[in-house]
Amino acid sequence: MPEAPDVEIFIKYFNEHALNQKIKSVDVKTTKVLDGISSSQLKKWLKNRKFVSATRYGKYLLAKTDDDKILVMHFGMSGDLEYFGDSQGNSKHTRVLFNFENDKHLAYISQRMLGHVGETDSLENLKKEKNLGPDVKELKYEEFRDDIQKQRGFVKSFLMNQKHIAGIGNIYSDEILFQTGIHPKKNCNELKENDIKTLYKKLQEVMKVAIENEAHPERMPDSYMLPHRGTDMQCPNGDGKMETIKISGRTAYFCPKIQK
DNA sequence: CTAGATGTTAAGGT
DNA sequence: CACCTTAACATCTA
Numbered sequence: 001m002p003e004a005p006d007v008e009i010f011i012k013y014f015n016e017h018a019l020n021q022k023i024k025s026v027d028v029k030t031t032k033v034l035d036g037i038s039s040s041q042l043k044k045w046l047k048n049r050k051f052v053s054a055t056r057y058g059k060y061l062l063a064k065t066d067d068d069k070i071l072v073m074h075f076g077m078s079g080d081l082e083y084f085g086d087s088q089g090n091s092k093h094t095r096v097l098f099n100f101e102n103d104k105h106l107a108y109i110s111q112r113m114l115g116h117v118g119e120t121d122s123l124e125n126l127k128k129e130k131n132l133g134p135d136v137k138e139l140k141y142e143e144f145r146d147d148i149q150k151q152r153g154f155v156k157s158f159l160m161n162q163k164h165i166a167g168i169g170n171i172y173s174d175e176i177l178f179q180t181g182i183h184p185k186k187n188c189n190e191l192k193e194n195d196i197k198t199l200y201k202k203l204q205e206v207m208k209v210a211i212e213n214e215a216h217p218e219r220m221p222d223s224y225m226l227p228h229r230g231t232d233m234q235c236p237n238g239d240g241k242m243e244t245i246k247i248s249g250r251t252a253y254f255c256p257k258i259q260k
Numbered sequence: 261c262t263a264g265a266t267g268t269t270a271a272g273g274t
Numbered sequence: 275c276a277c278c279t280t281a282a283c284a285t286c287t288a
Contacts, residue, residue, distance in 0.1 A: 002266055002267065003266060003267095006266075032283085032284085059266095059267080074267085074268090075266090075267085076266090076267055076268085076283095077265065077266055077267050077268095078265080078266080078267095078284095078285080078286090079266095079267095093285085110284095111284080111285055111286070112265085112267090112283080112284055112285055112286085113283075113284055113285080114267055114268075114283065114284080115267080116268095130268095151276090151277090152276065152277070153276080153277050153278080154277090154278090157277085157278085160267090162267095162268085169266055169267070170265095170266060170267085171266050172266085215266095217266085230265095246279090247278095248278085248279080249279070249280065249281085250265095250266095250267090251264080251265090
């Protein structure tokens with residue numbers, strides 16, 4: 001659940017539940033998910049601290065603490081957050097558990113452990129460290145155009161590359177390209193200014209609609225391809241069937257009749 | 261039993 | 275140099 005819209009939902013959830021409560025302790029169930037910080041450092045740092053706000057950058061959740069540092073979470077392919085009281089059960093894939101003084105808990109869940117939990121002192125440092133480009137919601141048209149015009153690779157690879165745009169992954173790049181009518185293997189340098197304009201517009205739109213639908217691809221409007229992606233494979237805007245190809249090791253879904 | 265799944269990164273090839 | 279593909283990470287499910 002980890003592209004920008006999903007993380008946006010996590011932010012809301014985090015801000016609703018996890019702020020301004022003293023952290024009693026932190027349990028690290030698997031040190032594998034820790035990135036650049038040891039289990040003991042994390043525990044020591046967060047004990048008696050509070051989270052004061054959570055924001056998103058790209059696919060990262062940044063939780064600011066009351067000592068002006070930032071807890072960084074990335075969700076990989078199977079990450080989730082769950083806030084619960086003592087009475088409720090706890091996911092077996094909880095990797096880090098934050099225990100608050102009110103006896104509630106926030107679980108960082110990651111089945112496949114492809115995500116990470118770490119620490120940074122500023123967004124600028126995180127961007128530098130992870131090589132992140134502009135966030136998908138802050139991206140300016142001129143910036144987008146100038147960057148994409150310089151590239152020679154597949155347009156889908158460009159959209160998914162976090163150093164060009166931070167926040168877009170495999171499934172939303174499929175939707176954006178579907179709506180723009182561009183084939184995922186089209187080369188960036190073949191795009192006309194008009195294509196780039198439409199691409200930019202659809203990019204904003206798809207992100208917005210995804211967040212409105214709480215990042216559930218299957219709840220997107222029926223004119224979107226995502227509800228059909230990997231299910232009935234029926235293109236919603238024609239009589240064609242969708243097809244798949246491999247790009248950058250990922251499966252790209254597209255409609256060959258619409259996307260040229 | 262195998263392949264693939266919403267991600268990132270290193271390594272090797274063109 | 276720019277960009278491609280593959281493998282690896284650990285786990286579950288179709």
